[in-house]
Every structure is written in structure tokens, then in C-alpha cells.
């Protein structure tokens with residue numbers, strides 16, 4: 001069917017500037033400066049095809065949601081007032097170190 005081929009051509013698999021204003025994408029997509037057919041997820045550090053359908057699908061994955069919530073909780077934990085003093089066990093200490101490393105990594109760029 002020649003009609004199908006034509007339809008495929010219409011899908012532009014390139015980074016689209018409009019995505020930067022799309023509420024579903026703008027918070028996590030990072031343009032690949034070398035290859036504009038790829039998009040990186042800032043939270044998961046995952047390279048995705050610059051295809052809106054694929055990007056929206058990625059946004060719905062558990063992996064992505066977890067990465068986003070981890071990032072958000074890491075940010076909000078900085079805002080927790082000093083009155084809030086959780087009981088620190090060895091396990092939570094380790095968790096805090098991990099979160100700090102995570103913040104450091106993400107604020108570096």
C-alpha cells in the first residue's frame with residue numbers, strides 16, 4: 001500500500017522546539033546537541049528517540065515516575081524546617097548520603 005508509506009513520512013523524528021512548552025515534556029526532556037533525532041530524559045538519564053509518542057510513553061513508565069518523584073523529594077527535603085528531626089538509623093543515614101550525592105550530581109550542571 002503506497003498510502004502507508006506516505007503516512008510514515010509525515011512523522012518527523014526530530015527534536016521539536018514546541019516540546020519545550022509542552023507541559024508533559026518540558027520538565028524532563030533534554031535536547032541532544034549532536035543528534036537531534038535523540039532526546040535525553042534529565043531524570044532517568046535515558047536516551048530516547050525524538051518521537052513524541054515515544055516520549056509520552058516514557059513519561060508514563062514506572063522508572064520515569066520514580067526518578068521524577070525522587071528528584072522532587074530530594075528538592076523538597078531541603079525545604080523541611082529544622083523542627084522536623086527524624087529518628088536517624090544507620091539505614092536512613094545511608095539513604096541521606098545517597099540523596100545528597102544525587103543532589104550534587106544534579107546541581108552540577
Ligand SMILES: [Zn+2]
Nearest residue numbers: 041043044064
Ligand atoms: Zn525519564
